[in-house]
Amino acid sequence: MRVLIVGAGVIGTSIAYHLAARGAGVVVLEREAVACAASGKSGGFLALDWCDGTPLMALARRSFALHAELAESLKGDWGYRRVTTYTGGMGRTPALMGGAEPGWISPGVTIAGQIGSIATTAQVHPAAFTIGMMRAAEARGAEVLLGETEGLLRRDGDVIGVLFNGAALEANAVVIAMGPWSILAAKWLPLPPVFGLKGHSLVFQTGAAIPPEALFLEYAEPDGSMLSPEIFPRPDGTTYVCGISSESRLPIDPGLVAPDYGAIDRLKALCDRISPFLVKAPVLASQACFRPMTADGLPLIGVVPGTRGVYVATGHSVWGILNAPATGEAMAELILDGAARSTDLSPFDPARLAALDPDRVSVTRRLRG
Ligand SMILES: Cc1cc2nc3c(=O)[nH]c(=O)nc-3n(C[C@H](O)[C@H](O)[C@H](O)COP(=O)(O)OP(=O)(O)OC[C@H]3O[C@@H](n4cnc5c(N)ncnc54)[C@H](O)[C@@H]3O)c2cc1C
Incomplete structure (x- = not known):
């Protein structure tokens, strides 16, 4: 199984780590640099129970536990502490x-x-954590390519890869993890609106x-x-x-x-x-x-509606550093096994917002051309 992940923020690199740890072939495509955006410039604050009573509760609790496990098992040098x-x-x-x-x-x-x-409550240095996830993925065979993802590659209606720096890259699955720039992928896919x-x-x-x-x-x-x-x-x-x-x-x-x-x-x-x-x-x-x-404040994590082999993971708002580990773990299960076991992803199904399609026009206007 070969997976292309577009975006090397904390979400893309966490998915890369969990996929690579399970033996998948992973290539992360990044326009600028690993952790160059919010994932490198955020607070890195983590909380066990601040999402309790919301649809994020299971994702946050699993992530809080995984942060401790990852710091321990990978001997992470990303400043994890309580x-x-x-x-x-x-x-x-x-x-x-x-x-x-x-x-x-x-x-x-x-x-x-x-x-x-x-x-x-706990914290990490977010840039160091994001880079640490990428390094751990690379140690398990993943690679990062710097350049621009320009569109999707299709055969008989199915997505079979991406166009990257003018070249065709083929894969069994493509993951859109471009943070607020995921809106750019709405030109290629029926993606619900994302903004920054x-x-x-x-x-x-x-x-x-x-x-x-x-x-x-x-x-x-x-x-x-x-x-x-x-x-x-x-x-x-x-x-x-x-x-x-x-x-x-x-x-x-x-x-x-x-x-x-x-x-x-x-x-x-x-x-x-x-x-x-x-x-x-x-x-x-x-x-x-x-x-x-996103329009309802919850992340988009799952299959892009109406596609096969194309996934999205974004919209984590103020909790992206916290919720990256369980997002990565569950996305790896979804891609490799066909269903997520560790965390119920149904509250984050991108299809829930597909009906808001017309809003995409106004959200797109937030982008400077
Ligand atoms: C001020 C602030 C403080 C925060 N504090 C916390 C906190 O304390 N705790 C917490 O849990 N969360 C916090 N957050 C939220 C957290 O930072 C985000 O939710 C998280 O970083 C989003 O990660 P991401 O990987 O989805 O997106 P990003 O980090 O934005 O990564 C997206 C990546 O995609 C790349 N990209 C864009 N376009 C393309 C393209 N065409 N091709 C290829 N790659 C592309 C970008 O260069 C970027 O590297 C904070 C956010 C802010 C703004």
Whole structure:
């Protein structure tokens, strides 16, 4: 069995790993670089039970367990560790919480409570995890090819591969895992709409003094805009902060994604109020990326409606790093065995959104040509 996976984000590389681990031939086709988009620029926060009570519950719980297993079995160097997680706000009343609370935050930050423990919350460095999945797949025979996937190759109506850099690549199965750029595949396939929501982030060199704690805050800017910054100190001595989103257009070339004018200054001003550690720390990265979204907020994971041998896995929104491992495992089962056993994929069946076809036109307009 030979499988072509289009897109080397965390979803594409996780599928590649699980397929290669089961002996399939895998080629990952990436336009820019492994982990160049959201999978390299996200928070990497993981939670066991924050999706409970939603259709994502089984996928998230299985993924949380797999993250621990993968870090252990592959001796992963992607900064997996358990964290204690707090919530709070800024510029309000004195701390509501007695006892233990982050000692590295500014007095103006009010901690309202602990919302995760080392039993329920964890983190990875997302770029290192995504690259780690690809390296583990390569160690099992997979390969990555850099270049542009231009369309599908068909014979007698069936998809038999892709057109890549002007050449025909044949395979038994094709997986679309292009994150928000999966919308481009809607030109080739009856895919439900996918779009991207932009998020900005900063990475600081803060040193090793900050303990393994994550923070989710609420903050009212002087003009009344509400922001929800997320702060993740990492074991490599860096601290990641995100918190400003926008509905900016998605450029077709992933290499052209850049922060909106003024967004990084707003985020830095916010960081200066969160922790004295962030005020003077060198900034290692000022960046933006697009999380892949769908019309109903749930991912698309399964067979592309009306096709044979063509699959899609995208639309993981704010939980793509968390939910990549179980997505990869279940997709490998679907492709190799004809059905997923480890996680029920029926809530994510792409056919559920096929009826929304006309919306694809307006979503396509979000792309800059
Ligand atoms: C600010 C922010 C913070 C986040 N924090 C977290 C978090 O803490 N925890 C969590 O679980 N999730 C988080 N997420 C969500 C997570 O980052 C995404 O859900 C996830 O990275 C999506 O992965 P993906 O592989 O689907 O897409 P992407 O990472 O976008 O990868 C798609 C790949 O396809 C490639 N591609 C595009 N066009 C083509 C083409 N024509 N041919 C070939 N390849 C192509 C791109 O170059 C890219 O490498 C966050 C997202 C944002 C924006």
